[in-house]
Amino acid sequence: MNNISANNNWQFLTATLNFFDNFGAIYIPSEDIILLSNHFISFFKIAPAASYTPSEIRRFFPLNTFNLLFKNEKKAIQQISFPYGNKRYHFTRECQEVTANFGTYITYRLQSLNVSSVNHQLSSNKYLQLVINNIPEAIFWKDKNSVFQGCNQKLADIAGLSSPNDIIGKTDYELPWTKEEADFFVKIDQEVMNRGKAMYDIVEPQLQADGKKAWLNTHKIPLKDAKGNVIGILGTFEDVTTRVRHEELLQNNLKLIKKQKIELEKYINSNEELERFAFVASHDMKTPLRTIISFSQLLKRSLKGRIHNHEIEYLNFIESSTKNLNLLIDDLLQYSRVNNQQLTPQRTNIQYLVESIFLDFKTAIDECKAKINIQFSECKLTGDKNK
DSSP states (O other): OBOOOOOHHHHHHHHHHHHHOSEEEEEETTTTEEEEOHHHHHHTTOOOOSBBOHHHHHTTSOHHHHHHHSOOOSEEEEEEEEEETTEEEEEEEEEEEEEETTEEEEEEEEEEOSSSHHHHHHHHHHHHHHHHHHSSSEEEEEETTSOEEEEOHHHHHHTTOSSGGGGTTOOGGGSSSOHHHHHHHHHHHHHHHHHTOOEEEEEEEEEOTTSOEEEEEEEEEEEEOTTSOEEEEEEEEEEOHHHHHHHHHHHHHHHHHHHHHHHHHHHHHHHHHHHHHHHHHHHHHHHHHHHHHHHHHHHHHHTTTTSOHHHHHHHHHHHHHHHHHHHHHHHHHHHHTGGGSOOOOEEEEHHHHHHHHHHHTHHHHHHTTOOOOOOOOSOEEEEOTTO
């Protein structure tokens, strides 16, 4: 037996075989060794070892059976049959050559077609793979060089691969992600493996095979052998694109609300300044108006009996116009306070309002020699005439 310890890469490959394959084997041409899964070893009653040379494996099989099992092909799927002990076994044999950055190796997977206890063991593993493929999160595992050794169907779909087997031997740089994303993925891989501690909730972007950019929430856990040595990494991630976009939308809305708050504060300050101005202006403007009204009334009394009727009409017009201007100033003050007061709706005579407006503009109408005819019907509306 070859009892030389395999390096970490081969240890990881063996661990992968034992986890997912009942009958699995890997041939490494550069070192001329074969790795076998525990199921393969126990079923064919092979003495356990870390690795084997081809000649050591031949001791347990006839030459034609060995050649049938370990025929070197880049990729092939076929049904094989051979006798072993007092029974004949039928398998589906899958062979695939994988090139990784640490070398090339060939994987062999056997699926039993016999109705036996072996079939039951295989069905358990198939069920496990079925469970992994139906988990909504993407799952993957890599060796110490960040080379993929497997994944579930979810990740295969995201990467645009037809099956999880197609990812074996690939790196992140051979998948649809951008170089910057691949650099980040590998950097986190190495951090987790060097520290020997898991990292959770790593939010990272990913360009997927369909061209869409997704946001992922990733967890990465170091894989260790029986002696506690890190031999790879196990990762899972879920698509949180919708959540990230909602958070971005929320942040944008908060910024907009903050901006609107600033604008509202400016408006409130401006309105307060307008109210102060209107109050001061109305006070300053009312003083001369009161003087005009008073002197108009004094003039009418002092000239009583000595002025003509049309002159009295002129004085009345001055007094009326001055009172209207005084009301306009009151209205201006009321308008400046419009946001601070409640409406006081009441029934309002539209004819009275229109006639008041005509009276205010009588001089301008006379100067233009305008003729305005309005026919009124009894019409009243509910509203606040000051606003």
